[in-house]
Amino acid sequence: MNYWLMKSEPDCFSIDDLKRVKVEPWDxxxxxxxxxxxxxxxxxxxxxxxxxxxxxxETGVVGVMNIASEAYPDPTQFDPKSDHPDxxxxxxxxxxxxxxxxxAEKLPRTVTLAxxxxxxxxxxxxxxxxxxRLSIMPVKKAEFDYIxxxxxx
Numbered sequence: 001m002n003y004w005l006m007k008s009e010p011d012c013f014s015i016d017d018l019k020r021v022k023v024e025p026w027d028x029x030x031x032x033x034x035x036x037x038x039x040x041x042x043x044x045x046x047x048x049x050x051x052x053x054x055x056x057x058e059t060g061v062v063g064v065m066n067i068a069s070e071a072y073p074d075p076t077q078f079d080p081k082s083d084h085p086d087x088x089x090x091x092x093x094x095x096x097x098x099x100x101x102x103x104a105e106k107l108p109r110t111v112t113l114a115x116x117x118x119x120x121x122x123x124x125x126x127x128x129x130x131x132x133r134l135s136i137m138p139v140k141k142a143e144f145d146y147i148x149x150x151x152x153x
Contacts, residue, residue: 001043001045001046001047002042002046002047002138003047003048003049003139003141003143003144004037004042004046004047004136004138004139005048005049005051005061005126005127005136005137005138005139006026006049006050006065006101006135006136007051007052007136008050008051008052008053008135009053009054009055010052010055010056011056012083014052014062015050015052015062015063015103015106016106018063018065018101018103019063019103019106021103022103023068023101023102023103024100024101025074025098025099025100025101026098026099026100026101027075027076027084027098028074028076028083028098029074029097029098029135030084030086031134031135031136033134034134034135034136034137035071035095037136037137037138038071038097038098038099038136039097041138042067042070042071042099043067044067044068044069044070045066046066046067047065047067047104047144048064048066048067048101049061049064049139049144050062050064050065052110053135057110058110058112059112059113060110060111060112060113060114060115061107061110061111061116061147061151062106062107062110063103063104063105063106063107064104064105064107064148065101065102065103065104066101066102066104067099067101067102068099068100068101068102069099069100070099071097071099072097072098072099073091073094073096073097073098074094074096074097074098076096077089077094077096078091078094084096107148107151108151108152109151110151111147111150111151115150116128116147119150121142121146122143122146122147125139125140125143126138126139127139
């Protein structure tokens with residue numbers, strides 16, 4: 001099993017939205033490295049930390065979700081009215097992919113980015129590395145478990 005951190009802006013799609021709809025396509029990824037991770041490394045059943053980025057209240061980890069599908073073409077790339085169109089993407093050879101995610105749990109509290117930065121245990125976590133702005137990134141099992149424990153405090 002692999003572990004991930006996946007970012008979403010809460011005014012666009014939040015943990016509460018996922019809790020309400022249960023399963024949702026994780027669309028709009030327009031970064032080749034993130035796309036390749038979904039395509040090559042994500043598997044059904046993998047776990048992901050749901051991270052609210054650019055949040056008006058608190059930026060941080062707010063929940064857990066499961067990867068619910070293999071990667072498949074993101075239909076928003078072909079829709080000029082979507083928030084994420086890509087007129088250069090070809091339906092015969094789609095450029096962008098997505099996976100479906102399934103709600104697992106909302107954490108008892110947000111584990112903020114500021115708090116994560118104070119934990120020596122997490123100092124090598126990819127999220128905390130300078131210049132890392134990926135919306136999807138791998139997380140080590142120990143990091144995943146530690147963050148879940150932090151949320152209960």
